[in-house]
Amino acid sequence: MAATVIIERHTGTATTDGGTTKTAITSSNARASTSDAPTPGTADPIPIPGAGTNYSYWVSTRLNCTGAPTGTIDNLNWYSDAVSFGTGVTVSGADASTGATVGYRAATGTQGTTGTQLTTGNHTGLDAAPVDVTTLTSGSPRALGGTITATTGRFGDLFVYQFGVGTSASAGTTPANTFTWQYDET
Amino acid sequence: MQRLVSPRGLHDLLVSWEAEYHDGRVIKEREGRAYADIDRYQLKEFRLVSPGEILMRAPMKDGRTGHNLCYRRRVVMSAATGQGFTRNTWFMVGFVPMGPVFAYSPGLDEAKQAVRFVHGDPLFSPPAPHPNEGETFSFDALGHVTDARLAPSRITLPSGYVLDVK
Numbered sequence: 392m393a394a395t396v397i398i399e400r401h402t403g404t405a406t407t408d409g410g411t412t413k414t415a416i417t418s419s420n421a422r423a424s425t426s427d428a429p430t431p432g433t434a435d436p437i438p439i440p441g442a443g444t445n446y447s448y449w450v451s452t453r454l455n456c457t458g459a460p461t462g463t464i465d466n467l468n469w470y471s472d473a474v475s476f477g478t479g480v481t482v483s484g485a486d487a488s489t490g491a492t493v494g495y496r497a498a499t500g501t502q503g504t505t506g507t508q509l510t511t512g513n514h515t516g517l518d519a520a521p522v523d524v525t526t527l528t529s530g531s532p533r534a535l536g537g538t539i540t541a542t543t544g545r546f547g548d549l550f551v552y553q554f555g556v557g558t559s560a561s562a563g564t565t566p567a568n569t570f571t572w573q574y575d576e577t
Numbered sequence: 578m579q580r581l582v583s584p585r586g587l588h589d590l591l592v593s594w595e596a597e598y599h600d601g602r603v604i605k606e607r608e609g610r611a612y613a614d615i616d617r618y619q620l621k622e623f624r625l626v627s628p629g630e631i632l633m634r635a636p637m638k639d640g641r642t643g644h645n646l647c648y649r650r651r652v653v654m655s656a657a658t659g660q661g662f663t664r665n666t667w668f669m670v671g672f673v674p675m676g677p678v679f680a681y682s683p684g685l686d687e688a689k690q691a692v693r694f695v696h697g698d699p700l701f702s703p704p705a706p707h708p709n710e711g712e713t714f715s716f717d718a719l720g721h722v723t724d725a726r727l728a729p730s731r732i733t734l735p736s737g738y739v740l741d742v743k
Contacts, residue, residue, distance in 0.1 A: 392606065393590055393666075398656060416656045462612045466649075466705040529699035541611075569657040575649040575669075575704045577612035 395458030398572055401451040401549070402429045405492035408545055409453060416452065423447035423554045425506060427498045435503050437556045439479075447554040448498035448506035449514065451487070454572060455545045462577030463540040468532035469550045471524040472569040479560030482568075483509055483521035484552030486535050490516055494549050509553040517551065524552055524570070532573065547574075589666035589683050592632065594648060597622040613709060617643030625668055625681065633681060635670050645672040647694075649704045651680070667700065673710065 401410030414429035424431035425438075427448050437445050456464065469486070476482055487494035494516035500506035511517045527533050537547030552570075593606040598619040604610045615623075620643030625633040637643055651667040665685060671678030676693030678701055694703040 392593070393650060396652065396654070398654060398662070416662055461606065461609070463707065530697050567657050569655045571653060571655040573651065573653045575651050577649060577707070 392461055393458075394456050394460035394464060394576055396454055396456050396464070396574070399453055399455045399545070400429055401453060401495055402427045402498070404497050405495050407492060409493050409495040409549065410451060410497065413453075413455070413545075415455075423450050423552075425500065425504055426502045437554060438504060439556055439560050439562060440505075440558055442558060444508075444555045444557050445505040446500065446508050446556070448500050449509045449551050449553040451495055451498070451549050451551045452570075452572075453493075453545055453549045454547050454574070456539050456543050459541055459543045460539070460576050461541065463538055464546070464574050464576045465538040466573075466575040467535040467537055467547045468573045469535055470527045470529050470532035470571050470573070472571075473525045473528045474566065474568050475525065476554070476565045476568060477560065479557040480565055481555045481557075482524045482552055483555065484524045484527070484533075484550060485509070485511075485517045485519050485521040486533055487514065487516040487518060487549040487551050488536060489518055492516070493545075494518070506553065508555075509551065514551065516549070518548065521551075521553070529571070529573075589650075589668075591627045592625055592666075592668060592683055593627075595624045595626055596620055597624070612648060613707070615643070615646075615709075617646065617709060619643070620646065623648065623670065625670065627683075632683075633668075633670065633679065635672075635679070641672045641675065644710075645675065647671050647673045647678075647704065647710055651700075651704075669701075669704070673703075 398416040399413040400416055401413055403411030412429050422431055424435040424447060426435040437447050496514045496516045498506055507513050509521050511520050535548040535550065539546040595603055595605045596615045597603045599621045604614065620637055623635045623646055624631055649669045651669050653665045655663045665682055668681045669678065671694060673694065678691045678694055680700055681688045689700060691701040694701050696702060
């Protein structure tokens, strides 16, 4: 019958199957912050810089099949609702599966100030350079690798994203945005 | 394919498939059978059902055989900042490569139809072929049929495949 699949946020040091801590995505922990906390709430917001860009700690997400499908889950895709995050705010993302620890790398930075910028140089698990996630839409999603058949477990590529806040940003909460995982199951 | 009922609010976990063979046997997902178990040489009709009713029928006719059938549960999981998590399932039933393709969401109580799977379409993008389907997935990057025997100009939607949306 139908599988049970959840989205998890990975934080902490790297292990063989991602971050040390894996937290199911709920409304309270879909926020990005300037810490590696799995459920930051409104703590450690990204300060507007006087010059340059401040970043959130990158957010690593991955699927976990907790109830096995009868058949196969495949054709994984990730996309956004293409809605702007506001003036001076950009979100970049990329899939990750390269190297050990299934492509997971712990987010780093200066807590309360800025995360380390998400680049292929700083995050060696990325499969490609990050792109503006508003360019990843339902008609042009990021295709992720990975399948799972008739069993449970974490599977597929990670999708890693990061907020960047520039000097022209306005203080306050960014508009709500929707990030989507899509897959096919038999 | 014909949509027979429109049960508002039907949970997607209550929807399953059945496969009827030419000899009258019916194998059912809710009895633990896997999609890969379907004997495509014997397939007469593929159905989506919920307890007590048939939601959709897809008979093998008009040149479409069991080897053209393609079925997927297409699950869309969205997480919105401050708004929580939503999950919706589209039941995709179609014929590859010639089409048509039918998508039904019990949670949204919506049904949609397309001439065929098309790359880049938000809902009707092609699935990844499975070992028992791979020989029929002949699309190019633009979603056009590449099999010359089934060129678009020779494909028509037969009567009986009109979507009855309630």
